[in-house]
Amino acid sequence: xxxxxxxxxxxxxxxxxxxxxxxxxxxxxxxxxxxxxxxxxxxxxxxxxxxxxxxxxxxxxxxxxxxxxxxxxxxxxxxxxxxxxxxxxxxxxxxxxxxxxxxxxxxxxxxxxxxxxxxxxxxxxxxxxxxxxxxxxxxxxxxxxxxxxxxxxxxxxxxxxxxxxxxxxxxxxxxxxxxxxxxxxxxxxxxxxxxxxxxxxxxxxxxxxxxxxxxxxxxxxxxxxxxxxxxxxxxxxxxxxxxxxxxxxxxxxxxxxxxxxxxxxxxxxxxxxxxxxxxxxxxxxxxxxxxxxxxxxxxxxxx
Numbered sequence: 001x002x003x004x005x006x007x008x009x010x011x012x013x014x015x016x017x018x019x020x021x022x023x024x025x026x027x028x029x030x031x032x033x034x035x036x037x038x039x040x041x042x043x044x045x046x047x048x049x050x051x052x053x054x055x056x057x058x059x060x061x062x063x064x065x066x067x068x069x070x071x072x073x074x075x076x077x078x079x080x081x082x083x084x085x086x087x088x089x090x091x092x093x094x095x096x097x098x099x100x101x102x103x104x105x106x107x108x109x110x111x112x113x114x115x116x117x118x119x120x121x122x123x124x125x126x127x128x129x130x131x132x133x134x135x136x137x138x139x140x141x142x143x144x145x146x147x148x149x150x151x152x153x154x155x156x157x158x159x160x161x162x163x164x165x166x167x168x169x170x171x172x173x174x175x176x177x178x179x180x181x182x183x184x185x186x187x188x189x190x191x192x193x194x195x196x197x198x199x200x201x202x203x204x205x206x207x208x209x210x211x212x213x214x215x216x217x218x219x220x221x222x223x224x225x226x227x228x229x230x231x232x233x234x235x236x237x238x239x240x241x242x243x244x245x246x247x248x249x250x251x252x253x254x255x256x257x258x259x260x261x262x263x264x265x266x267x268x269x270x271x272x273x274x275x276x277x278x279x280x281x282x283x284x285x286x287x288x289x290x291x292x293x294x295x296x297x298x299x300x301x302x303x
Contacts, residue, residue, distance in 0.1 A: 002291065003288065003291045004284075004287050004288055004291070005226075006226055006229060006230055006233075008287070009226075009230050009284035009285075009287055009288055010230070010233070010280075010284060012283050012284050012286075012287040013234075013279075013280030013281055013282075013283045013284040014280060015283070016107055016279060016280060016282075016283030016284075016286075017276050017279055017280045017283070019110075020106055020107075020117065020279075022114060022117070023103070023106055023117060023121065024272075024275060024276055024279055025272075027099060027103065027275060027279075028268075028271065028272050028275050030095075030099065031271070031275070032268065032271075034088060034091070034092055034095075037088070038084060038085065038088045041084050042081055042084060045077055045080055045081060045084075046074075046077065046081075049073075049074045049077040050070060050073075050074060050077075053070070053073070055069055055070065056070055093136075097125075097128075097129050097132040097133055097136070098125035098126070098129050099125065100125075100132065100196065101124050101125040101126075101127070101128035101129055101132055101196075101200065102120075102121035102122065102124050102125035103121070103279065103282060104124060104128070104196055104197060104200035104282065104286065105120050105121060105123065105124020105125065105127075105128070105200055106120050106121050106124070107279075107282060107283045107286045108124075108197075108200050108201055108286055109124070124200065127203055128196070128199055128200055128203060131199050131203070131210055132196060132199070134210045135192060135195055135196065135199075135210050135214065138210060138211065138214055139188060139192055142184075142188040142191075143185075143188065145184065146181050146184050146185045146188065147181075149180050149181045149184055150177075150178065150181035153176070153177035153178060153179075153180055153181060154177050154178075156177065157173040157174060157176065157177035160173040161173055161174060186228065186231065186232065186235070187221065187228065189231065190221055190227055190228055190231045191214070191217050191218050191221050193231065193281075193282070193285055194217045194220065194221060194227060194285060194288075194289060195210070195213050195214050195217045197282075197285050197286055197288075197289035198213050198216075198217060198289060198292065198295070199213060200286075201286070201289055201290065202294070202295055208295045212295070213295065216295065220292060224288075226288070227285075227288065230281065230284055230285070230288075231281060231285075234277050234278065234280070234281035237277055238274055238277050238278075241270060241273050241274065241277070242270070242274075245266065245267075245270045248266075249263075249266070
């Protein structure tokens with residue numbers, strides 16, 4: 001098959017999002033439920049701890065002294081919040097292997113009709129679940145390398161950051177320190193994405209091993225920089241939407257029920273756009289993954 005161009009990959013992403021809008025909304029709804037459960041648990045915990053303290057309102061308004069006093073008083077509550085967040089992240093990580101596997105299955109097989117889409121989503125998520133779990137374990141050394149590069153960069157930039165007197169003097173060394181780690185993380189994420197694409201495409205026909213697929217995909221990503229550029233475009237759009245939301249929301253305090261509803265709708269709209277961008281990038285990766293050379297079939301010797 002002819003390898004698609006970057007423009008064709010981006011166009012495939014737009015087409016995939018428009019074709020499977022219902023699947024996109026369903027995934028976003030699941031994320032909303034997880035986020036809502038976390039918010040509810042944290043809100044109940046904070047209300048029980050601080051509802052009777054007048055200086056909690058001052059802390060919410062940004063009073064530094066009040067914030068320090070609240071942290072000192074409610075240390076156990078904040079430890080509990082960290083535990084809730086960690087548990088939610090762990091739960092979402094376990095669930096995300098199924099969700100991502102289902103998404104890849106839908107984008108690969110292109111089913112028609114809601115019932116068929118749901119069947120393919122569930123079957124693909126279940127089929128690739130443990131393969132994606134093994135991939136997550138296999139990527140741990142890469143993430144450890146990212147942390148090492150990040151620590152090294154921050155250590156080198158620490159003297160410049162400590163003696164910074166202006167905002168540019170602070171931001172320039174900080175960005176330069178973080179940039180190598182971000183680039184390495186982008187490569188690791190891209191390799192992981194294309195491994196998942198290969199597993200979704202060839203799981204039934206070739207049953208590729210995760211380790212062998214990871215090694216093949218690492219070489220493929222290095223030889224084809226379009227994979228990194230395509231993923232980078234998605235992340236840049238994601239960041240642009242986030243910054244635009246922060247700019248619009250800055251300096252516009254919203255109070256009462258009307259403000260709460262407005263904030264909720266705006267944040268969910270931004271979150272939905274982020275998910276749509278991610279799904280679009282996944283579909284572009286699937287289109288490129290179809291053109292990769294087929295892996296060797298796994299054979300079993302009996303006897």
